[in-house]
Amino acid sequence: MNGGPATRLVDIVFPTDVNHHGTLFGGTALSHLDKVAFIAASRHGRAAFVTASCERIDFAAPARQGELVEAEARVIRVGRRSLSVEATLTAEAPLTGERRLCTRGIFHMTALRDPDDPGRELPPLAEAPEDEGGALRMVEMVFPDRTNHYGTLFGGEALAMMGKAAFVAATRHSRKVVVMAASQKVDFVAPVAVGDLVELVPRVTHTGNRSMTVEVAFWAESLLTGARRRSAVGAFVMVAV
Known part of the structure; x- marks a missing residue:
């Protein structure tokens, strides 16, 4: 996949995510792709984006219950107010590490006009940086259903995300x-x-x-400004059974 820096979303295929065949429901796979494409677009343009369209998406292989799925996206084309993102979804068997490409698609994202700066254009496509030593980085979005009555991320949701990240790291290790x-x-x-x-x-x-002891650093990032802050850190003990 060529283009800008990669954004990766790693998840687990739980029983609620599968169809009657025991494989990842196609709508959930599309949701993963659209979400990671949105994040990649937002990180590039630092603007409010919406999905304008997606090109044909072919499902080449299934992701099965209990497997890891990794959605990866890169910005591949940039216009004045729109850009294109290539997104892939790869399944990974947790015990063997065997990986297979499940699907790939192109998502076209449009930046909403900023009333304070209506003439603003998107920055040009930059060269992808070198890989950061293979460090696992998992991204997620905070939607309203994950927040408390203060409008901030509910602590239990943060713990669930951190526990999932610890599980993925321990399993891969x-x-x-x-x-x-x-x-x-x-x-x-x-x-x-x-x-x-x-x-x-x-x-x-x-x-x-x-x-194994897994330390998880939890960072928050504003999609419009790119400002980052370390919001939490924790350690989890994982046992092989």
């Missing part, structure tokens, strides 16, 4: 069935507002005979 044994200290240091992007960076910091 060990290639074994893992479960969470304990949640160690978790510090919440800054709120996350509705509409923010969250980026989780899990890192295995200790391994024993059957257990």
